[in-house]
Amino acid sequence: MHEDHDDLQPDDPLIPDDAQSIEDSPFNLLSRREFIAGTSAVGAGLLASQWFGPLDRAFAEDAGSAAGGAPTGAETVGLTLKINGKDQTLQVDPRTTLLDALRERLQLTGTKKGCDHGQCGSCTVLVNGRRVNSCLALALQHEGDEITTIEGLAQGEELHPVQAAFIKHDGFQCGYCTPGQICSAVACIQEGHATNDAEIREWMSGNLCRCGAYNGIVAAVREAAGQMKA
Ligand code: FES
Ligand code: FES
Numbered sequence: 002m003h004e005d006h007d008d009l010q011p012d013d014p015l016i017p018d019d020a021q022s023i024e025d026s027p028f029n030l031l032s033r034r035e036f037i038a039g040t041s042a043v044g045a046g047l048l049a050s051q052w053f054g055p056l057d058r059a060f061a062e063d064a065g066s067a068a069g070g071a072p073t074g075a076e077t078v079g080l081t082l083k084i085n086g087k088d089q090t091l092q093v094d095p096r097t098t099l100l101d102a103l104r105e106r107l108q109l110t111g112t113k114k115g116c117d118h119g120q121c122g123s124c125t126v127l128v129n130g131r132r133v134n135s136c137l138a139l140a141l142q143h144e145g146d147e148i149t150t151i152e153g154l155a156q157g158e159e160l161h162p163v164q165a166a167f168i169k170h171d172g173f174q175c176g177y178c179t180p181g182q183i184c185s186a187v188a189c190i191q192e193g194h195a196t197n198d199a200e201i202r203e204w205m206s207g208n209l210c211r212c213g214a215y216n217g218i219v220a221a222v223r224e225a226a227g228q229m230k231a
Contacts, residue, residue, distance in 0.1 A: 080144045084109065085153025095141055099133070100124045102140035103150060111151035111180045115209075122208035125181035126150050132188040132207075151180035154187065162228045163187050166221035174212035182208045186222045195226035 081090045082102065091106050100117075103109040103126070115123035117136045124136040127149040154161040163186045166172070173179040185208045189195050194204035201222045202215070210218065 078141065080141055082107075082140065082143060082148060083146065084148045085150060086147075093140055095139070097140045098136055099126070099138040099140045099143055099148070100135035103135060109150050109152055113177055113180055115177070115181075120209075121178070121181075122185060123178050123181040125184045125208060127184055127188055130188065130191060132185050134207075149184070151184060154183065161187065163190070163221065163225040166225040166228070167218070170217045170220040170224065172214055172217040172221040173210075174214050178208060178210045178212075182210065182218055186218075186225065189222065190226045190229050195222050198223065201226075 076095065077092045078095050079090065079092050081088050083089075084103070084107065089107055091102065093102060093106065097106075100112060100114055103112050104114065112126055112135060113123040114136060115121035117124075119134045119137040122134065124134055125132050126135045127133070128138075128143055128146050130147070154164060160168075161183075163183050167179065167183060167186075172182065182205070185205060186195075189201065189204045192204070195201050198219050201219050205218065205222065
């Protein structure tokens with residue numbers, strides 16, 4: 002008996018009457034193992050196309066490869082990101098995070114990598130005015146979006162009010178968390194979540210500071226909120 006048909010019995014209703022052996026059954030056209038491998042690859046491809054939109058081709062190829070297809074090698078895709086008002090065209094592995102695209106490919110190293118797991122907020126950038134942990138976002142997801150990093154906040158030599166307030170109120174010590182804190186503060190104020198200290202602490206709580214410069218940060222956000230409102 003074929004090893005892939007070991008749960009079929011000679012009197013199985015799925016075996017035609019005129020079959021001479023288990024190998025004549027419909028299952029012999031495609032072994033169970035081949036069938037499962039094939040459906041897994043198709044299923045993975047469909048899920049990838051539903052969930053990831055522009056990533057579907059790359060993920061479907063990955064799924065096919067994982068199911069035993071020929072290795073596809075290093076796949077890259079072209080994309081254009083709009084960063085600080087400028088279009089930046091680059092070729093990336095589809096798994097590249099927005100953070101790595103910024104730092105490693107575009108040399109925008111103001112955005113910091115802390116935990117790389119969405120826990121510290123040091124990688125915060127603004128995407129269409131909303132705060133995003135760029136370590137958790139794929140670069141490909143943000144084609145066409147307006148991305149603002151710490152490098153894009155000042156107007157020429159003039160600092161953004163939040164940047165100026167951080168300097169005035171000693172809102173940093175080592176400065177590693179500061180670009181993320183400032184980007185987050187800009188959105189926090191624009192969201193209307195900076196009306197008092199308790200609210201600022203709550204809505205800035207996704208940005209950690211290992212130096213503990215929180216008092217200065219809160220004072221800076223409070224003052225910048227007043228200025229931006231005015
Ligand atoms: S580096 Fe992204 S949240 Fe920590
Ligand atoms: S100023 Fe050092 S981590 Fe915040």
